[in-house]
Amino acid sequence: MxxxxxxxxxxxxxxxxxxxxxxxxxxxxxxxxxGLSEAERIGTGNVALIHINGLILTEGGGGFFDEDVVSSTKIKLDIEDADADPTIKAIIFEINSPGGSAVASEEIANAIKKVDKTTVALIRETGASGGYWVASATDYIIANRMSVTGSIGVIASYLDFSGLIKDYNVTYERLVSGKYKDMGVPFRELTPTERILFQKKLDLIHEYFIEEVAKNRGLTNEQVNDLATGIFYLGSEAKELGLVDELGGEEEAIAYLEKELNITVEIVEYVEKPSFFDILAGTLNEKSFFVGKGIGSALTEKKANKLEVWA
Amino acid sequence: MKKKGLSDIPKEYAFNKGGPASKWRRIIAFIIDLLVVDFVLFFPFRGILTKIMPTASFKETYSYLQSNPSISKTINIIMLFFGILTLLYFAILEWKLGQTIGKIFTRITVASQTNKLRFWQCAVRSLFLIPVFPFVLLWVIDPILMFLTKTNQRLSEILSKTMVVNKYN
CATH class of the missing domain: 1.20.5 (Single alpha-helices involved in coiled-coils or other helix-helix interfaces)
Structure with missing residues (x-):
């Protein structure tokens, strides 16, 4: 039995x-x-904390070598997720970024502007250039008095290897249809016309940047234009110039939200946790590939007509 | 000679000796089984649901799911699969042993109105665990019939020709 x-x-x-x-x-x-392994929420609460750490790009940030890259695609998903969650009353963006791609920065800024909830940017060490573009889209900016911010400008500089390849008796065989197709390749010097064309495009992006910051901060284009020399400002200077609303850190951000929304803030941290496939894809991406192939060749292999514009 | 299994309970055993199990024993057995299923089989899904579901009031959770169709879809798929696993827990144990853990503790067993309890009978009597239409209708019909029939049989038990009886020994 x-x-x-x-x-x-x-x-x-x-x-x-x-x-x-x-x-x-x-x-x-x-x-x-x-994709549940991609974004992990730490804690439960009523205020989302989204980190924007590192170079802002449209993709990336998954591989072992991409720790200092933030993907606008992933940040947008986090923003949409927090916005759609009725338990989340506000979003804090903790920014530690020197900027990055102009397109990626604008993508994040636009996603922030669509949010129906109160948004706060908390600039830590750096919130410059594209990082500042993102911060300017929030309702309130808090920075440390020593934070590096501003740097409203556009850069697309690159190394010109034409002298070097000449010294090594290497010839650049120019095969193009369309006279500006290889404008910006590092194997030949820019012609004066190409330089003007290039500069015009950068100026146009700079103008967009200024317009956006002016609109976001409630300043005139002229006011921002005067500040947009590309120079960076310390937090204390930025406060004087109207680029930042308050000096402080996380406590000040929480105090602002508690006063503004009449709530007790409890933080829910959004952490990007790369999935196995993210790590695999990131490890096999262009940059990692170049590590194996040689840094030198990576620098010289600038793709024709691929204008890399950084804000 | 045909091998006799634990679940081979003769018809007369069910009706004459053991008799239909009481509603309260059945409810307690079901609660015990739900706890086992929740503790063991739901364990792997708990982490996923914690990540994607807000800890909020019903109203807030409802509006969150309304505005996140992809999350709702994921939850539906998880619940469907979890329902199938739960059905398998009940069906396999009742088929093999005539009892689930809850039924062992409450000393009740599943009997077939035919001579041998078959797997399809065990599966049919647990169809209410699948959270899709039309099986969800059984959530209402089954308990009503259980309280109305003299043998405390649910609709799915009548359809599967099974009955839960007191264990006789």
């Missing part, structure tokens, strides 16, 4: 273990296919 009872419990244990195994397999598949 007792033996029969033991067999019964063994059968129950085996059935439970098998079903648990399938449950784990399915849970893993769900996490993988629905």
């Amino acid at each position: 007792e033996k029969k009872s033991n067999v019964k419990w063994v059968i129950i244990a085996v059935v439970l273990v098998i079903l648990l195994f399938f449950a784990f397999i399915f849970a893993g598949i769900v996490a993988l296919f629905f």
Whole structure:
């Protein structure tokens, strides 16, 4: 009788273990296919904390070598997620970025402007150039008095290797259809016309940048234009110039939200946790590939007509 | 000679000796089983749901899911799969042993109105665990019938020709 009872419990244990195994397999598949391993929320609360750390690019930030890169695609998803969550009443953006791609910076700034909730930018060490563009889209900017901010300007400088390849008796065979198709390749000097064309495009992006900051900060284009020399400002200077609203840190950001929304702030941290496939893709991306191929060749292999504009 | 399994409960055993199990025993057994299923089988899904579901009031959670169709879809898929796993827990154990953990503790067992309890019967009697239409209708019909029939049978039990009886020994 007792033996029969033991067999019964063994059968129950085996059935439970098998079903648990399938449950784990399915849970893993769900996490993988629905991207649940990408963004992890730490804690539960009413204010989302989204980190914008490193170079702002449209993609990237997943691989072992991309720790200092933030992807506008992922940040946009976090913003949309926090905005759609009714338990989240406000979003704090903790910025530590020297800027990055103009397009990626504007993508994040636009996503912030669409948010229906109160948004605060908390500039830590650096919130310059594209980093400042992002900050300017929030309702309120707080920075440390020594934070590096501003730097409203556009840069697209690159190394010209034409002298070097000439010294090594290497010839650049120019094969293009369309006379400006290889404008900006590092193997030949820019012609005066190309330089003017290039500069015009940079000026246009600079203008967009100024317009956006002026609109976001409630300043005139002329006011921002005077500040937009590309120079960076310390937090204390930026406060005087109207680029920052308050000097301080996280405590000040929380105090501002508590006063503004009449709530007790509890932070939910949005952490980008790369999935296995992210790490794999990031590790195999262009930059990592260049590590193996040689840094020198990576620098010289600037793709024709690929204008890299940094804000 | 045909091998006799634990679940081979003769018809007369169910009706004459053991008799239909009481509603309260059945409810307690079901609660115990739900706790086991929640503790063991739901464990891998808990982490995922914590990540994607807000800890908020019903109203806020509802509006969150309304504005996040992809999250709702993910949750539906998880619940469907979890429902299938739960059905398998009940169906396999009842088929093999005539009892689940809850039924062991409350000393009740599943009996077939035919001579041998078959897997399809065990699966049909647990169809209410699948959270999709039309099975969700059983959430209402099953308990009503259980309280109305003399043998405390649910609709899915009548359809599967099974009955839960007191364990006789």
